[in-house]
Amino acid sequence: MLDCGIHPGYAGDESLPFFDHVDPASVDLLLVTHFHLDHAGALPYFTERTSFKGRIFMTHPTKAVLKMMIADYVRIGYNSEEGLYSEADVDSCLRKIEIIDFHQSLEIDGIKFRCYNAGHVLGGAMFTIEIAGVNVLYTGDYSREDDRHLMAAETPNQKPNVLIVESTYGKSDHESAKEREARFLSHVEKVVNRGGRCLIPVFALGRAQELLLLLEEHWEANPELQRFPIYYASRMADRALRIYQTYVNMMNEKVRARMDVSNPFHFRHIHNLRIKPDDDEPCVVMASPGMLQSGMSRQLFEKWCGDRRNSCIIPGYAVEGTLAKTILGMPEQIAAQSGRMLPRRCDVQYVSFSAHADYSQTSEFVRIMEPDNIVLVHGAKAEMNRLQKALLSMLQPSRPEVQVMAPRNTHIVSFEFRTDKIAKVIGSMADNVTARRGRRIRGIFVTENFSHRIMAPADLPTYTNLSVNRIRQRQHIPFHNNFNLLTYFLRQVFDSVEAVEPSSEKAGADGGATGAAETAAAKAKAKAASQAVLVEGCVTIRHKPPDRVLAEWAASPTGDMIADACVAIVMQAASGPASVRLTSKVCCHGAHEEHTDDCGHEHETVSLEERQQQVVYAIRGVLRNMFKEIDVDLLEEDSAEGEIGSAVPKGERAALKVVVDGVGAVLRCNFEEQTCLVYECDDKAVGDTLSSVGRQILLTLSHGAHSHVH
Numbered sequence: 001m002l003d004c005g006i007h008p009g010y011a012g013d014e015s016l017p018f019f020d021h022v023d024p025a026s027v028d029l030l031l032v033t034h035f036h037l038d039h040a041g042a043l044p045y046f047t048e049r050t051s052f053k054g055r056i057f058m059t060h061p062t063k064a065v066l067k068m069m070i071a072d073y074v075r076i077g078y079n080s081e082e083g084l085y086s087e088a089d090v091d092s093c094l095r096k097i098e099i100i101d102f103h104q105s106l107e108i109d110g111i112k113f114r115c116y117n118a119g120h121v122l123g124g125a126m127f128t129i130e131i132a133g134v135n136v137l138y139t140g141d142y143s144r145e146d147d148r149h150l151m152a153a154e155t156p157n158q159k160p161n162v163l164i165v166e167s168t169y170g171k172s173d174h175e176s177a178k179e180r181e182a183r184f185l186s187h188v189e190k191v192v193n194r195g196g197r198c199l200i201p202v203f204a205l206g207r208a209q210e211l212l213l214l215l216e217e218h219w220e221a222n223p224e225l226q227r228f229p230i231y232y233a234s235r236m237a238d239r240a241l242r243i244y245q246t247y248v249n250m251m252n253e254k255v256r257a258r259m260d261v262s263n264p265f266h267f268r269h270i271h272n273l274r275i276k277p278d279d280d281e282p283c284v285v286m287a288s289p290g291m292l293q294s295g296m297s298r299q300l301f302e303k304w305c306g307d308r309r310n311s312c313i314i315p316g317y318a319v320e321g322t323l324a325k326t327i328l329g330m331p332e333q334i335a336a337q338s339g340r341m342l343p344r345r346c347d348v349q350y351v352s353f354s355a356h357a358d359y360s361q362t363s364e365f366v367r368i369m370e371p372d373n374i375v376l377v378h379g380a381k382a383e384m385n386r387l388q389k390a391l392l393s394m395l396q397p398s399r400p401e402v403q404v405m406a407p408r409n410t411h412i413v414s415f416e417f418r419t420d421k422i423a424k425v426i427g428s429m430a431d432n433v434t435a436r437r438g439r440r441i442r443g444i445f446v447t448e449n450f451s452h453r454i455m456a457p458a459d460l461p462t463y464t465n466l467s468v469n470r471i472r473q474r475q476h477i478p479f480h481n482n483f484n485l486l487t488y489f490l491r492q493v494f495d496s497v498e499a500v501e502p503s504s505e506k507a508g509a510d511g512g513a514t515g516a517a518e519t520a521a522a523k524a525k526a527k528a529a530s531q532a533v534l535v536e537g538c539v540t541i542r543h544k545p546p547d548r549v550l551a552e553w554a555a556s557p558t559g560d561m562i563a564d565a566c567v568a569i570v571m572q573a574a575s576g577p578a579s580v581r582l583t584s585k586v587c588c589h590g591a592h593e594e595h596t597d598d599c600g601h602e603h604e605t606v607s608l609e610e611r612q613q614q615v616v617y618a619i620r621g622v623l624r625n626m627f628k629e630i631d632v633d634l635l636e637e638d639s640a641e642g643e644i645g646s647a648v649p650k651g652e653r654a655a656l657k658v659v660v661d662g663v664g665a666v667l668r669c670n671f672e673e674q675t676c677l678v679y680e681c682d683d684k685a686v687g688d689t690l691s692s693v694g695r696q697i698l699l700t701l702s703h704g705a706h707s708h709v710h
């Protein structure tokens, strides 16, 4: 957020910016350009009465003067019921303000910002802000004119992508300093010489000090004027001058040169006006506030406006809706604060001492800075539009692509920026990588505060506040089938499926943290527990009989993908029609015709029908990966009878009708001998494949049956 002021023409809540349109909690950083209330007056409200939690920066003199100005504002404001914040709010707010020096660069949460001299008032700053490679320059109120005490605004040496610039004076140009000063002084002289009182309403701080220096200089040079007193009527007068005395070293060379003789803000001819002058003496009075809203300047104006010898000089910008603006139109009458109408007989002069950039300053500044985009702020609509048109026509011939925006309050302005993203390779990777176009590198891509880096995982704790963590995934899948069949399926899909020794796998899974605690019994149990395979070196599939398998892997893009594929294969294998329940229960209650009694474990036998189904299912599963269209069916017992021969005991065989990609064959499987013969096949290659697949499946299934049983 840039600046946080109040509207000088309104009071209470109405003077606040449209805070409803921002989420104060989302503001990380608040930069305040200078102490004027239209730039900083809402600060205590924003820091104390909203959810704002960010950091606030301003220059040292800005903070010093602001402290005084806000305290004064609260004293006036709190008398009315519309006070925006209390003295306690102000104290708390001031404690949160941090200091930035001119030309100091800081970085907060990836926002880089730097402070430059803006002229305008003591401590007045402009800021360059860089976020994600986009450069913004905000001028605040600025002046490129070197006056009696302030340096002119600087020109930062970086070309901004967006220039946010004040448009207060629109297309108008100030008269030259020389003309303006001559006109001002001759008018002041004329008024006091005709016995009148000359009222100059001023902001307590800022232009007032420049005018005081000017009057002091003129009175010093013209002894005949010294009989007319000059008063500086502000509650803040003493303190303000002390602050100015303190910061003389931040002002320009003219004032610093005078410092060698005596303090330039230690005036001989100017007095602090504590009592309101009620005699008739001609005098010059500078009084705040600057726009005659209330206070001392207003009281004096109401008192003196009926006398035609008197004069009021408005020395700067007057906001619409204030008395200062009204009297510039020379009305016959004015409304007093009491509501009574007063005749206006005094004359009213406008001499702009405003330290705001005029059109020639702003257009020159734009030419020097060469911004890609311009956003106008801090101006009445008409002035803003005039400046927008003038800048556009100035830029049109050479840089027609430059946008000049004049947004109304609360309107959002957006720009699109395309920048090359650059990531730096750092740490141990930088030692091992030689830069070459097209070369692939492998590391962790870290984006932090809008900058990108690539580094080895081991370097993360060194260069970031990230740490390396591993996530071990475990997934249980219901599975009632033969594990060797599953292994066989996995081998059809993956190149690497290795059997894992239960003990070593166990140690690996727990990261070697077992050992002493593990009892021999537990080891034995683990060994007896299950078979397991390691797929592609990263996913372990372990059988958890009787009803599930456990997939385990370290989470990674590759690991997750392989695990997904494994789980799909497990589910395919588990849900097949030949799913065999190798439990005593099923065995006992099942309607089996036969048992393989020779194994000795009656509760873990497999019926012929189940084995046949298993073979059909397994062959289908394998062939599906090899051919586009497959059809595998079990042939009726009868038709297989004659060809295999009566020597083979019943229950040890299966005959399958297979069609793959239009090639048909009959497969005759002998479970006992694990042979698979192919008949009625026209294609030798297909026949050989079918024979080999059948044999492998018989081998796998017989091995599986035995390993379970024993």
Ligand SMILES: [Zn+2]
Pocket: 034, 036, 039, 120, 141
């Ligand atoms: Zn200002």
Ligand SMILES: [Zn+2]
Pocket: 036, 038, 039, 141, 378
């Ligand atoms: Zn301003």
